[in-house]
Amino acid sequence: MGRSNVGKSTLINALVRQKVARTSAAPGKTRLANFYRVQRRSGPAFYLVDLPGYGYARGGDASAKEFNQLTDAYFSRADPRVGQPGGTAPAKGAAPGRKAIGVLLLVDARHPGLASDLEAWGWLRSQPCSHAIVGTKVDKLTRAERTRHGRELGSLFDVPISLVSAQTGEGLEELWKLIAKLPNPTAP
Numbered sequence: 001m002g003r004s005n006v007g008k009s010t011l012i013n014a015l016v017r018q019k020v021a022r023t024s025a026a027p028g029k030t031r032l033a034n035f036y037r038v039q040r041r042s043g044p045a046f047y048l049v050d051l052p053g054y055g056y057a058r059g060g061d062a063s064a065k066e067f068n069q070l071t072d073a074y075f076s077r078a079d080p081r082v083g084q085p086g087g088t089a090p091a092k093g094a095a096p097g098r099k100a101i102g103v104l105l106l107v108d109a110r111h112p113g114l115a116s117d118l119e120a121w122g123w124l125r126s127q128p129c130s131h132a133i134v135g136t137k138v139d140k141l142t143r144a145e146r147t148r149h150g151r152e153l154g155s156l157f158d159v160p161i162s163l164v165s166a167q168t169g170e171g172l173e174e175l176w177k178l179i180a181k182l183p184n185p186t187a188p
Contacts, residue, residue: 007166008051
């Protein structure tokens with residue numbers, strides 16, 4: 001999840017090395033939750049889910065309300081025991097349809113500390129899921145800016161930040177390792 005135009009769909013395409021997610025230079029292209037079944041090497045299959053972005057919505061208030069409803073519906077699928085000790089998968093006896101999910105909050109590494117990203121992180125931390133933060137578009141930063149912005153992001157969010165570029169492939173292997181550590185739904 002992340003702001004509109006942060007590169008969510010582009011990053012999915014870079015991870016799977018083919019164009020499966022629709023992208024656009026204009027924000028607000030993704031309007032639904034799109035599920036992509038992925039199997040990396042001989043590992044188990046799982047789903048990458050491309051959610052619409054927050055912060056900008058084509059269609060104004062009605063689209064923003066639609067985004068909130070979609071997001072609430074998606075996260076209501078999460079097993080509330082995830083994130084508790086030993087809670088990396090739906091617990092025995094969990095409510096039907098509840099899944100262990102892992103969520104990556106994508107933030108534009110060029111703009112650390114945006115209020116909407118900090119608010120999204122606060123909300124995400126209150127959800128019953130494993131979560132991490134990924135800084136996108138690092139190819140647009142100088143080496144010095146990458147270091148400075150990476151430190152600032154880590155300090156603001158108080159967690160390690162993975163920095164990636166969908167354009168150059170930088171950080172994608174490390175991102176795969178991070179994804180492997182997060183619980184993933186095995187069915188949409």
